[in-house]
Amino acid sequence: EPEVTQTPSHQVTQMGQEVILRCVPISNHLYFYWYRQILGQKVEFLVSFYNNEISEKSEIFDDQFSVERPDGSNFTLKIRSTKLEDSAMYFCASRGISDLNEKLLFGSGTQLSVL
Amino acid sequence: DQQVKQNSPSLSVQEGRISILNCDYTNSMFDYFLWYKKYPAEGPTFLISISSIKDKNEDGRFTVFLNKSAKHLSLHIVPSQPGDSAVYFCAAVNDYKLSFGAGTTVTVRA
Numbered sequence: 001e002p003e004v005t006q007t008p009s010h011q012v013t014q015m016g017q018e019v020i021l022r023c024v025p026i027s028n029h030l031y032f033y034w035y036r037q038i039l040g041q042k043v044e045f046l047v048s049f050y051n052n053e054i055s056e057k058s059e060i061f062d063d064q065f066s067v068e069r070p071d072g073s074n075f076t077l078k079i080r081s082t083k084l085e086d087s088a089m090y091f092c093a094s095r096g097i098s099d100l101n102e103k104l105l106f107g108s109g110t111q112l113s114v115l
Numbered sequence: 116d117q118q119v120k121q122n123s124p125s126l127s128v129q130e131g132r133i134s135i136l137n138c139d140y141t142n143s144m145f146d147y148f149l150w151y152k153k154y155p156a157e158g159p160t161f162l163i164s165i166s167s168i169k170d171k172n173e174d175g176r177f178t179v180f181l182n183k184s185a186k187h188l189s190l191h192i193v194p195s196q197p198g199d200s201a202v203y204f205c206a207a208v209n210d211y212k213l214s215f216g217a218g219t220t221v222t223v224r225a
Contacts (some may be wrong), residue, residue, distance in 0.1 A: 004158070041217070108158045
């Protein structure tokens with residue numbers, strides 16, 4: 001069964017540093033998402049991406065965040081200057097155009113720790 | 116964002132018995148509801164969904180019930196198995212965006 005792949009599985013960084021979280025969505029999917037889960041809290045929507053542009057973003061997704069699909073296969077989340085409160089598990093998800101039931105397929109996540 | 120609530124953080128059930136997970140929502144614009152299951156160190160995996168125009172959907176051991184007037188849905192797992200031990204997230208969809216509940220940790224006892 002096709003999978004959404006995320007790398008790295010763990011990322012440790014110093015506060016103020018830039019990080020890039022990488023995702024390879026399902027190959028024929030067209031909609032891409034980033035969610036995050038801070039330890040002990042609920043899974044939160046960050047951003048959705050379609051047709052090479054952001055379709056929606058949450059309040060969390062401020063100017064420090066950006067997404068990119070640089071080469072048609074990877075989908076990246078960049079945090080420009082990390083803060084302690086960015087520490088969370090970040091999940092990438094994708095869905096196909098025929099997935100009318102909004103069945104997102106999630107990757108296994110990248111655990112980001114900001115020190 | 117408290118649009119989707121799972122008020123029970125945990126549930127313990129004996130193997131073979133029924134697990135009932137509850138979820139409440141506030142946004143009447145939600146048009147689709149899903150349940151996801153999550154094991155430690157893994158991403159959420161889709162379990163079952165229901166459209167807002169239905170009141171029940173069944174898939175094997177899993178049944179989701181929707182009560183629109185009460186803005187409430189539930190997931191029934193019967194019979195519960197040890198492999199069902201996981202965190203279960205209720206999610207609701209509006210305009211292609213998922214809103215998740217906080218999750219319920221289910222422990223199935225042998």
